[in-house]
Amino acid sequence: MPCSCWFRGLLMVYALRGQDISRVGLYLRKANYFWMGLTVVFSVLGYLSRAYRWKMQLDTLDGKAAYWPMCHALMVGYLANLVVPRMGEVARCSVLRRTSGVPVGASLGTVIAERVIDVSVLGATLLLNFETFWGLVVGKLLDGGSYHFLTRHRTSLLAAAVIGGAVLTLACRRLAGCR
Template sequence: MGKKVKDITWYALSFAMAAALLYYSFRNVDWHDFISAVASCRWGYVAVSMVLGIVVFYLRALRWRGYLLPIDPTTSRLTCFNAVNIGYLANIVFSRVGELVRCGYIVSNSAREPDGTRKASFDKVAGTVLGDRIWDMLSMGAVILLSLPLMGDRLSELFEKVNINMPWLIAGLAGLVAIVVLAAWLLKDKSSAAGKVWGFLRGIGDGLKSSVMMDSWWRFVVYTVLIQVLYVLTSACIIEAVDGILPGFETMGLTDALFLMVVGSLSTLIPVPGGLGAYHSAITLALSAIYGIPVETGIVWATLSHESQLLVQILCGGISFIHESVREKE
């Protein structure tokens, strides 16, 4: 099977999965009640959540720039911000493509060496993206561990409901990565394909090294903490937007916002474009299983939360794309 056929098959399956999850989430919705609930929400809080989403994008760009500066000191804040925005825009259409788009954008805007090559190679930039994602996972893990005294019962009950053994899942993924790395190292001199994989992995290693070469570690930590705090506040804003309008949300506070943020983050493990369907089904399941909120009610909150941030991604990505197009013409 050729690469093009594989890509088409992968994206077709991804879109099909998103469609199936969306159908599952919305299958019993009374559209008159749904539209009425959405129209009645406090849109000021939704607007605040969208502004917070934009701030998160900028903080992500600043944090990522810390990885990139050891590779190319000329990398600007605006370049990183545009790369993050355009990457999110690409992910709405094709799952996981955004990371590749981010890398390509940084490389194309990187300064040139005396021999004409770019200071930032694709594999090194890919390493910084991987490093950024790894820190996302670690910070999310830290958030979960630190908040277990507050929401441990909720998470345990949710995992039991969906029959997920997280330790086995994590161990399986770690084992798969270890096998790929070991096979590439053992076969790098015997197989051209393994050699290319090993070369790419070395490039990723160089990119990861840049994460420990940052001059200001305190900034990196501050950005990471702020990102997680703003994610919680974003969820809290949507809770406030439906408080008194949707039954079951009037008693929720920051702990519940934290729990819903964690559930939403875990839904990104499902490879669907823009999180469509995956986020909606995960949130409605959590609201139903833990709070007893009917799916028909929970889907309103999930839609407000997801689609408001989706709109932010479209607006920011579109503006950055237009800015880049105008800059290239100049």
């Protein structure tokens, strides 16, 4: 434990080298604490609502668990994501199994369903706002107007990407033995 504290301290010194620490105090004195407090309140409400949503999903699978253990498992998952990205999903399912006895398979299934819904909503949002999204891709990521072919054939390329993704998904399912 003391070794890890020293290691974290060294990483913090490395991260802050060359920074003017006195400016941090200045910014903290100038900060509007009303907005910071409001941000904290809405963040906590968001975490609590995610735990409640997860509880509703698990209740349909007979994975009955109390609200607060689910909330704690969710927070442990967020903490684990800080260490290893996407490890939090597995960690929160493991913690929920230990605290409430909910099988990992059931809880992991709800987590995967959440991710599928998240990606679907993101994709729908990008499709609904495709002009703005494509303008960002061409303007910022591809250095502006030097990619005329992409701008002229963007609908065909999007359709090809969707069809390619579907074919890849079917191929992976076939290889895995799923139907």
